[in-house]
Amino acid sequence: MADKKWLPRWFFQLASPRWCYQITGRLLPWFLLATLILLAGGAVWSLLFAPADYQQGNSFRIIYLHVPSAILAQSAYMLMAVAGAIGLIWKMKMADMVLKSAAPIGASMAVLALATGAIWGKPTWGSWWVWDARLTSMLILLFLYLGIMALNSAIENESTAAQASAVLALVGVVNIPIIKYSVEWWNTLHQPATFKLTEKPAMPPDMWLPLLVMVIGFYCFFAVSLMQRLRNEIIWRERRASWVRELLNKQ
Template identity: 65%
Template sequence: MWKWLTTLYHRLASPKWFYQISGLWLPWFAVVSLLFIGAGLIWGLAYAPMDYQQGNSFRIIYVHVPAAFLAQSIYVMMALAGVVLLVWKIKMADVVAQSLAPVGASMTFIALVTGAIWGVPTWGTWWMWDARLTSMLILFFLYLGVIALREALKPQDTAAKACALMAIVGVINIPIIKYSVDWWYTLHQPATFTLTEKPAMPASMWVPLLLMVIGFYAFLGWSLLLRARAEVLRREHKSGWVKDLLQRK
């Protein structure tokens, strides 16, 4: 297993291999994400029972929770890619980091807005400077900052290093988001789901959520690979394999 992982890691460092393998993976991510999100949507919207306290607005968690999961894990991935770039000087890591930023920002935006919409009927307010809400807003600005930094800096290598550094420093915000609901218990409720405990809701409610979470992760793979492939071609267009690829068509 370990050997297989290190081989995969070294191969992924090669743009050519990445381009080939991502072409094979892409349709699978697309199919899995469409199937799981489709099933989760139908189940979550039409079949899951309504929450006796919140009514039907609880159904918003089927997009809010997966988006919030992704918003945070994408940031961690971006920071890890930053470490790989700075420590091992693997340029593919920067392609990945660059491709993660827009989808991460989108997920954070979805989590923030759907949370605000849900807050209106549930909390009676769409926004409060609660610790969880504020730290998620900071996450959104971190994403925007990384994107803006790359636009602003030239040459490409300098921008890559600066973005990696910013992503790594900003990762301090992730545990703050995670524990904010326990440290400052003001508005947002503590986690509904943890990996270690059985969820406190019937299966007819949490299974569609699980489907959505899997679907969202597959969607991330799909979106990430599409962006990364375009970026690999752009960066490697002078190399022989890209020329072969373009002429074959």
């Protein structure tokens, strides 16, 4: 096991199921409120007040769902890979729980990204699906999510399932840069990235600002979903602990 002396104290607090259950309970209402405000405000802004695209008209508005879901699908997988590495190196069961809890959420985001991309592709490319590098790599990401979920369901031993899921998450993380840079490495139909940290957005502010609000809202939604699933997983795995029995008796 790796040396733990250099790690900060909060790192080990995160490894405590009881502490994580308590802190997520305090954070959940705030993230839920932020999710409702950001997604409701972003949806109204993007659908009713953002101008139509001069080429695509109103059909471009699907990017307000497509882009956030695609970004979140990749971010969730990277979180799983980090959790998998922590679980393998430091043997922290909370990391295993995070990986398992994040997988269904990330998979749903990948499905939403692929579905909205297909809806956008039909009027734009004339086809629901093309074997474009970006689309194909996103489909592979969905299969990786499904593979991790299948491992957790098929392997009864929680420790073995966690190790197998962590290995697959770490191996599959190589697909993330392929998704990101596929439009630059190969000649693809998919348009370049909408947001780049090093460049000014190509869209006018009244189009990319509501998109930014939606992206942040999706991240808050992910946080809410992950914390809720994580709390359920903690209760299930720690059901024999005295603090869980006391909590359930109070309820």
